[in-house]
Amino acid sequence: MKQNGIAVKNIxxxxxxxxxxxxxxxxxxxxxxxxxxxxxxxxxTISLADDVAVTKRTIANQDGPVILVGHxxxxxxxxxxxxxxKVAGLVYVAAFAPxxxxxxxxxxxxxxxxxxxxxxxxxxxxYLFLDKAKFPASFAADVEPETAAFxxxxxxxxxxxxxxxxxxxxxWKTKPSWYLVSTDDKMIPPDAQRAMSKRAGATVIxxxxxxxxxxxxxxxxxxLIETAMKGAAAKxx
Numbered sequence: 240m241k242q243n244g245i246a247v248k249n250i251x252x253x254x255x256x257x258x259x260x261x262x263x264x265x266x267x268x269x270x271x272x273x274x275x276x277x278x279x280x281x282x283x284t285i286s287l288a289d290d291v292a293v294t295k296r297t298i299a300n301q302d303g304p305v306i307l308v309g310h311x312x313x314x315x316x317x318x319x320x321x322x323x324x325k326v327a328g329l330v331y332v333a334a335f336a337p338x339x340x341x342x343x344x345x346x347x348x349x350x351x352x353x354x355x356x357x358x359x360x361x362x363x364x365x366y367l368f369l370d371k372a373k374f375p376a377s378f379a380a381d382v383e384p385e386t387a388a389f390x391x392x393x394x395x396x397x398x399x400x401x402x403x404x405x406x407x408x409x410x411w412k413t414k415p416s417w418y419l420v421s422t423d424d425k426m427i428p429p430d431a432q433r434a435m436s437k438r439a440g441a442t443v444i445x446x447x448x449x450x451x452x453x454x455x456x457x458x459x460x461x462x463l464i465e466t467a468m469k470g471a472a473a474k475x476x
Contacts, residue, residue, distance in 0.1 A: 290404075329441075
């Protein structure tokens, strides 16, 4: 697995809104066991610009090329941060993949008829939360109930400046990408995931899972990341 003669061994994982980086633990353990170097970005989700800056600092700390992975809103972060020259490829996990000038806000403003509506509460001081009672069914329906309840009670505030942050130049236009569509997602409709992944020209797999598929099915997510590691190296070669 080499990019321009350099082994691609670094993976950087970027979380989405409402949750922290600990949800990546299962994916992390699998990738570490398989010999990869893995870093998890604890992006503050206050603004897109800040999240991109924090992610790029993590990329800078890696020794060599990086595969950048984003879940949900983290997809917007990697779409912008992925322009970093050290990034060899992008992996979207049930994630937003905005185009130039788009934001998560613009992508969700006109949901199709019949699409599930995420239980987002009215903003509090410029931040969003999900209704705790509805969190498990909407976000983590296939996660162990105790874990889903913990995720609901440990929510990270999601800033409106993050939601409204627009992409300046989408990295998927110049970097190879992979996309995991979660077919039972109640937060980002699967058809929206399919449309974004097709537009990005991503290599797509579909997994039967909730929006928290990275928690409930870490091995499937890790397998796609490992496929991306090999694919990015092959494209570079």
